[in-house]
Amino acid sequence: MDLRNSWDQWPDEHGRFGDFGGRYVAETLMPLILDLEKEYRAAKADPAFSAQMDDLWAHYVGRPSPLYFAERLTEHFGGAKIYLKRDELNHTGAHKINNCLGQVLLAMRMGKTRIIAETGAGQHGVATATVCARFGLKCVVFMGETDVERQKPNVFRMKLLGAEIVPVSSGTGTLKDAMNEALRDWVTNVENTFYCIGTAAGPHPYPELVRDFQSVIGKEARAQILEREGRLPDAVMACIGGGSNAIGLFHPFIEDDEVRLIGVEASGHGIETGQHAAALNGGAPGILHGNKTYLLQTDDGQIIDAHSISAGLDYPGIGPEHSFLRDTGRAEYLTCTDSEALEAFQLCTRLEGIIPALEPSHALARVSDVVTGLDKDGLLILNMCGRGDKDVFSVAEALGVDM
Amino acid sequence: MPTSRISMRFDKVKAEGRAALVTYIMAGDPDLETSYDALCAVRDNGADIIELGAPFTDPMADGPAIQKAALRALANKTSLNDVLALAKRFRETDQETPIILMGYANPIHTMGYEAFAASAAEAGIDGTIIVDLPPEEDQPIRDAFAAHDLSVIRLATPTTHEARMATVAEGASGFLYYVAVAGVTGAGSADPEDIRAGVEMAQRVSGLPVCVGFGIKNGEQAAAMAKIADGVVVGSAFVEQARLATVAKTPQVTAEKMGLLARELSTALKGDVPA
Numbered sequence: 001m002d003l004r005n006s007w008d009q010w011p012d013e014h015g016r017f018g019d020f021g022g023r024y025v026a027e028t029l030m031p032l033i034l035d036l037e038k039e040y041r042a043a044k045a046d047p048a049f050s051a052q053m054d055d056l057w058a059h060y061v062g063r064p065s066p067l068y069f070a071e072r073l074t075e076h077f078g079g080a081k082i083y084l085k086r087d088e089l090n091h092t093g094a095h096k097i098n099n100c101l102g103q104v105l106l107a108m109r110m111g112k113t114r115i116i117a118e119t120g121a122g123q124h125g126v127a128t129a130t131v132c133a134r135f136g137l138k139c140v141v142f143m144g145e146t147d148v149e150r151q152k153p154n155v156f157r158m159k160l161l162g163a164e165i166v167p168v169s170s171g172t173g174t175l176k177d178a179m180n181e182a183l184r185d186w187v188t189n190v191e192n193t194f195y196c197i198g199t200a201a202g203p204h205p206y207p208e209l210v211r212d213f214q215s216v217i218g219k220e221a222r223a224q225i226l227e228r229e230g231r232l233p234d235a236v237m238a239c240i241g242g243g244s245n246a247i248g249l250f251h252p253f254i255e256d257d258e259v260r261l262i263g264v265e266a267s268g269h270g271i272e273t274g275q276h277a278a279a280l281n282g283g284a285p286g287i288l289h290g291n292k293t294y295l296l297q298t299d300d301g302q303i304i305d306a307h308s309i310s311a312g313l314d315y316p317g318i319g320p321e322h323s324f325l326r327d328t329g330r331a332e333y334l335t336c337t338d339s340e341a342l343e344a345f346q347l348c349t350r351l352e353g354i355i356p357a358l359e360p361s362h363a364l365a366r367v368s369d370v371v372t373g374l375d376k377d378g379l380l381i382l383n384m385c386g387r388g389d390k391d392v393f394s395v396a397e398a399l400g401v402d403m
Numbered sequence: 404m405p406t407s408r409i410s411m412r413f414d415k416v417k418a419e420g421r422a423a424l425v426t427y428i429m430a431g432d433p434d435l436e437t438s439y440d441a442l443c444a445v446r447d448n449g450a451d452i453i454e455l456g457a458p459f460t461d462p463m464a465d466g467p468a469i470q471k472a473a474l475r476a477l478a479n480k481t482s483l484n485d486v487l488a489l490a491k492r493f494r495e496t497d498q499e500t501p502i503i504l505m506g507y508a509n510p511i512h513t514m515g516y517e518a519f520a521a522s523a524a525e526a527g528i529d530g531t532i533i534v535d536l537p538p539e540e541d542q543p544i545r546d547a548f549a550a551h552d553l554s555v556i557r558l559a560t561p562t563t564h565e566a567r568m569a570t571v572a573e574g575a576s577g578f579l580y581y582v583a584v585a586g587v588t589g590a591g592s593a594d595p596e597d598i599r600a601g602v603e604m605a606q607r608v609s610g611l612p613v614c615v616g617f618g619i620k621n622g623e624q625a626a627a628m629a630k631i632a633d634g635v636v637v638g639s640a641f642v643e644q645a646r647l648a649t650v651a652k653t654p655q656v657t658a659e660k661m662g663l664l665a666r667e668l669s670t671a672l673k674g675d676v677p678a
Contacts, residue, residue: 024540025535026537027563028558028562030539031562031567170467171461180461184465187463187586187587284513286513288461290535299513300483301509301512301514
């Protein structure tokens with residue numbers, strides 16, 4: 001079978017993207033995720049659900065987000081035209097809310113009254129806490145201890161929004177450990193609780209539904225570039241931790257063979273140092289957190305802690321659809337180190353007056369490689385998936401600035 | 404034949420008119436030599452079936468006690484091959500006590516299901532409980548196990564309704580592990596009356612012995628649960644003995660303490676609870 005026959009037929013009825021994905025969860029959770037799948041199918045077919053989403057996207061989130069021609073970055077690199085998809089202008093400052101709204105509305109359809117979430121950078125936690133405040137739902141956010149420390153502004157924001165923050169000290173106290181703890185909570189409170197997963201990973205149907213909710217990014221970008229330039233872009237780019245902003249941008253272009261899909265993983269101190277978060281470029285297929293996908297792991301199948309300066313990319317796995325797109329060759333996956341991301345962060349801030357989050361700074365750092373390989377009239381869209389306000393303290397520290 | 408080792412053990416226990424005692428020991432916690440002594444100690448003190456934990460960095464269905472036990476074993480560089488070797492060593496002198504390897508999918512997936520099945524059979528392991536391989540995902544490992552007569556022991560839980568139980572039972576073998584409380588290992592205990600109907604349904608639908616675990620820590624709880632099940636599983640309480648001995652810097656008492664706990668539990672299951 002040619003797995004590439006039709007890109008948008010995935011996942012299959014087993015929740016698989018080729019060999020990746022699936023439902024690797026404890027039996028306690030199986031009835032629940034089967035229910036969730038059923039409820040998601042029903043919601044997808046319900047015009048009232050999409051009408052409610054559209055209304056909230058327009059009036060609460062501020063969609064569509066602009067597609068902005070980054071003139072000075074384009075001049076600076078001297079290659080193809082660079083457009084930024086401005087998802088950092090969304091309410092709460094990142095793309096995460098696109099997905100949270102969808103999942104929380106699903107939770108309410110299922111009669112769940114308590115929402116749990118894991119968060120790394122805190123953006124997904126803030127978005128979940130925000131939507132829970134909007135709908136009056138109890139919200140509990142699991143966050144690694146290390147991340148609680150390096151993302152203080154977001155921790156306070158979540159508390160203001162009424163969420164309970166549970167610092168997680170197991171493992172290295174980062175996103176992976178927060179996800180373990182959220183799964184443990186879910187298995188314990190399965191009756192009333194909905195797990196709002198922040199990235200396009202986890203057991204089926206999460207990778208599919210997160211992708212679908214985030215695909216608003218790519219759908220808008222596709223329509224916007226056609227209107228602005230009268231043609232499709234040559235490449236679309238996004239950073240990848242779990243990969244939700246990337247899959248959201250990629251997916252509406254997936255059948256457009258002429259559009260290159262380029263993801264950028266965080267290579268931390270460098271893949272050769274072993275301290276990185278590049279599951280595709282430095283990992284191997286395995287099973288974790290409900291899905292089969294590329295993972296950072298030892299030869300003996302133990303999970304290795306990821307490292308990235310960006311808390312949002314600091315995860316040893318990746319959404320299963322990216323593993324599939326990589327193995328089939330439909331998408332390309334590059335890497336960017338901590339220091340390259342810091343440079344790109346500063347460059348974008350100075351040239352465009354846009355302070356990017358450290359996450360999209362990783363994608364920004366690889367833009368020059370891509371645009372200089374294209375014609376001058378080439379087109380590239382980069383997803384500016386989050387703003388950098390949350391990162392100014394850690395950037396100052398990395399630059400040796402005492403605030 | 405490995406499969407018959409499990410059924411022969413349940414036949415024996417049934418003939419004695421009691422429930423089976425299933426004990427869990429994390430391999431390599433705090434070290435493999437101690438684990439070997441502990442296996443012998445629990446067997447000598449009445450454990451009918453032994454679950455041998457294979458450590459994993461991210462045990463998402465386990466509470467703090469077993470998480471930490473896994474990390475202690477991993478700090479000691481316990482590999483899946485080490486776990487298999489430990490089982491093999493035990494099997495050299497014990498042909499009767501079933502050993503069930505319990506763990507998570509990734510280390511086994513990394514070794515390769517076929518290679519694992521061959522090694523497990525050679526080590527005298529009788530089956531596996533792989534927490535994150537629900538029926539929807541365990542076909543590849545069942546295929547690999549079929550050639551070696553290894554059992555795939557599945558989990559049923561209070562969230563497993565009757566239609567779902569049929570899915571759980573289809574392809575299950577050995578026994579069913581009934582998770583008494585929706586939650587992680589070592590958490591609160593269940594009232595046997597609350598799960599009686601679920602356990603009966605599991606027995607009826609699967610036709611297999613049903614062992615109940617999660618939250619059972621002492622003889623009294625074990626005896627109460629034994630009234631409604633074919634076996635009771637005790638895990639975190641054993642692992643706690645390893646932790647206490649490690650903290651006290653007396654790892655050599657681990658096996659002895661585990662033996663005492665097994666004695667308390669097996670005595671309770673035999674009906675004459677010590678005063």
